[in-house]
Structure formats: C-alpha cells, structure tokens
Amino acid sequence: MMRAGPIAVALFALLGTARAEQAEAPVREPYQLLRKLHALQDEIARGSMEAHNAQSAVLKQLGEDFVNADPVVWKNPKNARAAVTYLLSGGSPEVVGKLRAHGELAIDAAILDGAIAYIEGRPDEARARLGGIKPRDLPVSIAAEVALVQSALxxxxxxxxxIDRLDEARLLMPGTLIEEAALRREIFVAGQADDFDRFEALSLRYLRRFRSSIYSENFRQRLGRAVARFSFAQQPQRFPRLVALLDQLDGADRPSLYLRIxxxxxxxGKVEMADLAAERAMTLTDEGSAGRERGRFYRAAARVVTHAHEExxxxxxxxEAARLPERDVELLRAVLAVGRNVRKVRPVVTAQQDAPSESQPSMGPRIDFSPSRATINRAQALLNESQRQLKQQER
Incomplete structure (x- = not known):
C-alpha cells in the first residue's frame, strides 16, 4: 500500500493545528477549504490508507467550518456549489440543511433539492429534480459529482x-477519485448491458490507472463474483479475451473465478464454455486439491453430453463427492443420472449403403435422451434447483 503523499501529510498536520493558530490564518472561502478534501481523495485514489482514514475527520472539520462561516459567503455561487459537492462527497446533510435555513444558497434549487433527496434515499424525487440537468452546462467543480449521481439513478x-453520465464524469475529472469511482461503476454497468468491448477496455484501464487505489481490492473481488453472471462470460468465442483480462487479477483469485464461470x-446449459472454464481452472490448481477436483467434475459434467461421453x-x-461443496453434491447426482441414461446410436447400414467413403463420411455418435424420461426429468429438476441456489448465494 502506498504511503500518504506530501499533500496528505500536510492535511494531517492541518487537522492537528490548534484553533488559536488557525485564528491567526487568513479567512478562507468555503470553496477554498474544500480543496483539502479533494487533495485527500486524490491520495486515496493513489492508495493511501492514511488519507482514507483521515477523510471522516476532514469532512467533520469542513462541516464545522461551513456552519460557522459568515452567511453572506453562501451568496457566492462558488461557495454554494462547494456545499453541494461537500454533501455528495460524504458530508453531512444536516450541515447543508443548516446552511439553507440560515440564508440563501446561490445555486439552482433543482440541484440542491436533488442532491439532498439522493443522499436521504429518495431516488424518485432525486430523479425528478436532477433529470433535466446537463452536467456539461455546469462548472467543472460540481458537474462530475452531478453526473455520478445521475448515473446511479x-x-x-x-x-x-x-454509461453516458459516467463517461462524462470520467472526462470531467481525470486522474481523480471521481474518475476512479466512475470507472468502477461503469465497468459493471457495461457488463450488465452485455457490452463486452466496453467492459474489457474499461477494466484494463482501471487496472492500469488505479491498481493501487484502496478500492482496487474490493473491485477485483466484485469483478470475480459478477463476471460469471454476465452473458458474455458464457460465449466461447470470447474466452481468449476473457482470459487475457482475468490474467490481470491476483493469481489466488483466478482459480475460483474460473470455477464459478x-x-x-x-x-x-452452456457446455462448451463450462468445458473451457473448467479446463482453465484445472491448469491453475494443484493436483489433489479441492479446486482441481471441482474443475474435473465440471469438465466431465460438460463433456458427458458430447462425443466424449464414455470417458x-x-x-x-x-x-469424490465428499470433496465437493455441498451444493455440488446434488448437481453431481443429477449429472450422473443424465450420463447413465445417455446411449449412443450409430446409423444403420443398409444393403444400398456400404461402408462410408470419402464422399460419405461416417456419422459420429449422437446422443439420445429418450430412454428413462422420468430420470431425465428428475435430473433437470435437480439442475434447476442447483441453479436457483447458485443465484441466491451470489446475490
């Protein structure tokens, strides 16, 4: 983890300064005071845990400074925007409420009301108030924050x-914690929208630009849990690109991720993708490990309905069922029920149909699921139940 940079160190010193010494310093406008929060957040994006730990103290101090400021300062639009930015950066809504009660904040009421509604958990009201706001028409100091809120709504x-709002936020505040947060969010929105090209490009950008962010570990974990649910993770033609992306994650995370996929x-029912992912997981696990056993099971389960049925x-x-997770034991029984009721049928050779020639290649074995339909139905029911349990666990 990176150590706090010079800016963060200076901020920590500032927090420890006695109020008597602070009184001797020139009075600063609220928008100027907010700069120390931005500087601290940029240190967080670079990986400073000390800066992250100091953030709550900085927000508390800013809240006190804002409440104690001369009410006339809030007639300056720069300071009014600083109050909203403070709120959307984790500041107290009570502080902004006091500022509003004590005097007029020189900012569009729709922005102020929308920000308060969003923070207080009233998304419909926030959407109604902020829906018509165009971030690019706002000063940069507040535009990116508004774009982030609109994207969440x-x-x-x-x-x-x-995605459009997150793109705006990233472009408005490059290299900041705003960009880092927007990238993290946009990656998962792109995945849910099945936009693999964007998902891939943004994930690589995040890992390249913000690998040291204190949020990067959480991002990797979320990526691992989520990627298996995206539909592109079940498309074999994209598997090589998916592997190249997942290779950027920590080595310890990858085997479980491929097993999940x-x-x-x-x-x-995506047996080709199941086969590819299971094979990849097996190359990343040790012989005799539980992970290798799971990979072998998933690979065999995928292949039991292919021409490699017998093997x-x-x-x-x-x-070894005892080495599988409990939820996989029932799945193993279901797959075995399917596998044991699969029979291979070769075409009947008639008198007019001699041994196959080069122009008439022999037909490969095909799978016939018709025998023991009750058993097959039972197996399908078990597969469906297993899928339901999977969804519940991964929420």
Missing amino acids: AAQDDAKAA ARTALVN ALLDLQAV
Whole structure:
C-alpha cells in the first residue's frame, strides 16, 4: 500500500493545528477549504490508507467550518456549489440543511433539492429534480459529482444513460477519485448491458490507472463474483479475451473465478464454455486439491453430453463427492443420472449403403435422451434447483 503523499501529510498536520493558530490564518472561502478534501481523495485514489482514514475527520472539520462561516459567503455561487459537492462527497446533510435555513444558497434549487433527496434515499424525487440537468452546462467543480449521481439513478432502468453520465464524469475529472469511482461503476454497468468491448477496455484501464487505489481490492473481488453472471462470460468465442483480462487479477483469485464461470455455464446449459472454464481452472490448481477436483467434475459434467461421453462418465464416477461443496453434491447426482441414461446410436447400414467413403463420411455418435424420461426429468429438476441456489448465494 502506498504511503500518504506530501499533500496528505500536510492535511494531517492541518487537522492537528490548534484553533488559536488557525485564528491567526487568513479567512478562507468555503470553496477554498474544500480543496483539502479533494487533495485527500486524490491520495486515496493513489492508495493511501492514511488519507482514507483521515477523510471522516476532514469532512467533520469542513462541516464545522461551513456552519460557522459568515452567511453572506453562501451568496457566492462558488461557495454554494462547494456545499453541494461537500454533501455528495460524504458530508453531512444536516450541515447543508443548516446552511439553507440560515440564508440563501446561490445555486439552482433543482440541484440542491436533488442532491439532498439522493443522499436521504429518495431516488424518485432525486430523479425528478436532477433529470433535466446537463452536467456539461455546469462548472467543472460540481458537474462530475452531478453526473455520478445521475448515473446511479439511471443504472437499473437505463444502462445507456448511466454509461453516458459516467463517461462524462470520467472526462470531467481525470486522474481523480471521481474518475476512479466512475470507472468502477461503469465497468459493471457495461457488463450488465452485455457490452463486452466496453467492459474489457474499461477494466484494463482501471487496472492500469488505479491498481493501487484502496478500492482496487474490493473491485477485483466484485469483478470475480459478477463476471460469471454476465452473458458474455458464457460465449466461447470470447474466452481468449476473457482470459487475457482475468490474467490481470491476483493469481489466488483466478482459480475460483474460473470455477464459478464453469459452474454457471454448466447449469445454464452452456457446455462448451463450462468445458473451457473448467479446463482453465484445472491448469491453475494443484493436483489433489479441492479446486482441481471441482474443475474435473465440471469438465466431465460438460463433456458427458458430447462425443466424449464414455470417458466423461468414467470421470464423473471417479469424482469424490465428499470433496465437493455441498451444493455440488446434488448437481453431481443429477449429472450422473443424465450420463447413465445417455446411449449412443450409430446409423444403420443398409444393403444400398456400404461402408462410408470419402464422399460419405461416417456419422459420429449422437446422443439420445429418450430412454428413462422420468430420470431425465428428475435430473433437470435437480439442475434447476442447483441453479436457483447458485443465484441466491451470489446475490
């Protein structure tokens, strides 16, 4: 973890300065005071845990300074915007409420009301107030914060609008914690929208630019949990690009991630993707480990409905159920039920149909699921239940 930079060190010293010494310093405008919070947040984006730990104290001090400021200063639009930025950066809504009660804040009421509604958990009101605001028409000092809020309000219902606002936030405040946060959010919105190209490009950019951010570890963990649920993670043609991206993650995280992708693909019937992901997981795990056993199980389960049926069934029968997670034990029974009821059928050679020639290649074995339909239905029910449990666990 990076140590706090010179800016953060100076801020820590400032917090420890006696009030008597502060009184001798020139009075600073609220928008000037806010700069120390921005400087601290930029240190956080660079990986300073000390800066992160100091943030709450800085916000508290700013709140006190804002409340004690001469009410006339809030007639300056710069200071009014600073109050909203303070609020959207984690500041106290009570502080902004006091400022509003004591005098007029020189800012568009829609922005102020929308920001307060958003922080207080009233998204419909926030959406109504902020929906018509165009961030690029605002001063940079507040535009990026408003764009971030708008993206959060749009994320569930309008992925494109959310992505547009996040793009604006990133471009308005490059190299800051605003860009770092916007990148993190946009990556997952792009994944949910099945925009693999954007997801890939932004993930690589984040890992290149903000690898040291104190939020990067949480980002990697979320990425690992979420990527298996994205539909592009079940498309075999994209697997090499997915591997190149996931190789940027910590080595210890990757085996479990590929196992998660393999299982998700399996219960969704994406056997080719399940096979690829399971094979990849096996290359990243040690022989004899529980992870290797799971990878072998998922690979065999994927292949049992292919031309490698016989070998896969032998592998399934050799799987040690006691070494699998509990939720996989029932899945193993279901897959075995399917595998044991699969029979291979070769075409009948008639009198007019001699041995196949080069112009008539022999047909490979095909899979017929018709025997023991009750057993197959039972297996499918078990697969469906397993999928339901997976979704509940990964929420």
